[in-house]
Amino acid sequence: MSHTAHIPSHRKPRRSASKLALRAGVAGGVLGTIAVAGAAGPANAEPVTETIEMPTLGSLDVGTNLASAVAASAEASQQEALDQSLQSLEQAALKKAAQDAKKAKAEADRKAEAERAEKARLKAEKERQEAAEAATRASRSEERTRLSTTSSSSTGSSDSSDGGGSSSSDDGSSASDSGSRTQAPSGSAASIVDFARAQVGDSYVTGGTGPNSWDCSGLVQAAYRAAGIDLPRISYQQSSMGSSVSLDNLQPGDILYWGSRSGSYHVAVYVGGGNYVGAQNSSTGVVERSLDWDPPSGAVRIL
Template sequence: MSHTAHIRSRRKPRRSATTSLAVRAGVAGGVISMAAAGASTSASAGETTQILQLPILTTELAAQVAQSAEATQQAAANYQLQAERDAAAAKAAKQATADLAVAKKKAETKKKAETARKAAADQAASRSAERTALAASTAPSAPTSSSTVTSSAAAVIAFARAQIGDAYVLGAAGPNSWDCSSLLQAAFKQAGISLPRVSQDQSTVGTPVSLNNLQPGDILYWGSAGSGAYHVALYVGDGKFVGAENPSTGIVEKPLSWSPPTGAVRVL
């Protein structure tokens, strides 16, 4: 056989481009189909898993809801407590304001009362001073007796006359009301003499004197000397006395004939 004789080739003939594209398309289609099938299978598996886990998620959700409800209830309780505290604080503040207003009003009232009391005391002191000065200026220059009025007796008489017009109150001791013995006690204090407080004791101090030999400044008494004495007054001369007589007359100056005394004592 000639070496140039035709020998059939053992290689497979080349595929055309169209054939190659078709094959490739087929392979790609198969792969896509498999992927789709896998996705479908995965989706089915996922749905199964979701269905199986649903009860678990529902229980957890219920626990969360319960926890949220408890938190809400606690928050509501806290809000309520805070509201009650705020209301109590507002009420306390309102009460404090009211109490402060009442306290201020009481303080103002007390201050006004104290001012009025001081004004009344000043007025009484001024009136007493005026009466003292008036009594001193109008005092007789000499008593009816031959004795002259000593400076001590003049001071005692001036004080007693300055109280003329004041009230008689049993147990009172000035400055605007007296009883018979407190008036004499205060009058003799002007001369530096301390008398006992009651009529019975005042009727026995000093030296007993006759009613016919009285001097200004002598103490007159009614009843018997000592425990029997029930009233005292001051002899001021000219046959007159000054005394705290009774609630209807108060402190007056009267003649001895108006109510004749029982006896007298002298301490000046």
């Protein structure tokens, strides 16, 4: 039995690899010293036969395993940090995408609201324009009624003063007026009529002077310019030109007006055959119409 058998068995704490290497080096040095001493002793000395047990260096594997564990832990920590970084980036991307989607929805809602407002504005503008046109027609009708009443009163007074002789004169003028409505224009009148009719179908634009859009006075001015005659630009100025003529004695090229002669709000060109050409409004554009469609208040002759 070993002399250390009475010592209870216990596990000694592990030493580091560096300490184990140091102990191995010391042991190697001791063994070298013993070998030298044996060689220097007497020649007849008996050889040393005692076996010295060397400590094992298997514990060095523990240090290697520990280093591997530390490296693995560092790698795991680095991977975890990378995962957290990627997660942060994903969260930031999701947050930005949500913000962009919110902005896009707000912009879409704004555009939709703007479109609804524009449609409402256009509808209101159309209704306003239709109301204005209706008011204009009503004003024209009222003016025609007033002028008709005034004309009837003047005719009645003339008939009373002239007696029966005026009847034959009226019949003659009526026949002459009927013929004037069907006669073909010639000369400057033909140029004016041809130009006016060539614009039928063009659009109406306030302030328009051609070549494809007109207002009433712009069309009349351009038609007369085609015949080499310069007219003022405004309708009431045009109706103040020339000499006043009866609606029953019209000739092609005469200027028709609506309203009073010095305060007309609309003009057109008489083209013969009981018709006129005018830039009416934005709904109809430039049209040729019968005098009965919208009878004018009066007419003037420039030619």
